[in-house]
Amino acid sequence: EAGVAQSPRYKIIEKRQSVAFWCNPISGHATLYWYQQILGQGPKLLIQFQNNGVVDDSQLPKDRFSAERLKGVDSTLKIQPAKLEDSAVYLCASRFPGTTSYEQYFGPGTRLTVT
Amino acid sequence: RKEVEQDPGPFNVPEGATVAFNCTYSNSASQSFFWYRQDCRKEPKLLMSVYSSGNEDGRFTAQLNRASQYISLLIRDSKLSDSATYLCVVNSDFGNEKLTFGTGTRLTIIP
Numbered sequence: 001e002a003g004v005a006q007s008p009r010y011k012i013i014e015k016r017q018s019v020a021f022w023c024n025p026i027s028g029h030a031t032l033y034w035y036q037q038i039l040g041q042g043p044k045l046l047i048q049f050q051n052n053g054v055v056d057d058s059q060l061p062k063d064r065f066s067a068e069r070l071k072g073v074d075s076t077l078k079i080q081p082a083k084l085e086d087s088a089v090y091l092c093a094s095r096f097p098g099t100t101s102y103e104q105y106f107g108p109g110t111r112l113t114v115t
Numbered sequence: 116r117k118e119v120e121q122d123p124g125p126f127n128v129p130e131g132a133t134v135a136f137n138c139t140y141s142n143s144a145s146q147s148f149f150w151y152r153q154d155c156r157k158e159p160k161l162l163m164s165v166y167s168s169g170n171e172d173g174r175f176t177a178q179l180n181r182a183s184q185y186i187s188l189l190i191r192d193s194k195l196s197d198s199a200t201y202l203c204v205v206n207s208d209f210g211n212e213k214l215t216f217g218t219g220t221r222l223t224i225i226p
């Protein structure tokens with residue numbers, strides 16, 4: 001079974017530029033998450049989708065971050081404009097909803113460096 | 116107070132030793148608990164769920180103490196391949212299946 005796919009794997013941009021990340025979850029996984037992991041910290045949830053609807057975006061800095069999952073499958077996360085403190089790994093995860101297991105399957109992440 | 120707190124370490128432990136990590140959580144209504152493992156520059160992966168009765172998976176034992184709101188992970192006969200960051204994870208938003216991750220405890224097994 002294919003895992004969660006993410007691209008690009010690495011991105012270096014200057015502050016105030018824009019960047020977009022792409023995620024394709026495991027087939028059949030209706031729940032999709034975007035996390036931000038700053039070096040030395042655990043993943044922090046940015047946004048959670050159930051199919052193409054937003055379930056939780058309470059920790060998404062909406063003045064600069066946006067995310068969409070238009071067809072309920074793959075998703076994009078955008079930062080515009082980027083700040084130095086956005087340097088982090090952006091992880092996408094998915095799970096099959098409604099199961100008793102809360103296991104989330106993570107993609108390899110996109111490592112963003114803002115200079 | 117953070118929702119999930121862990122000692123960040125690092126823990127440097129000789130091969131073959133036993134090592135234990137603790138984690139505390141703030142929401143007494145939390146129902147589900149997990150340990151995830153994250154290798155250097157890799158994504159987190161589920162190591163094991165933590166049940167009220169405690170559970171064991173080979174050299175790994177997880178315990179839950181609801182009264183004190185802490186979770187533990189014990190690794191026996193540690194191996195070089197156990198070197199990783201161990202993330203304590205709590206589900207406290209049941210309707211939304213949301214997980215909250217601790218900062219992680221970094222473990223290095225020394226030959």
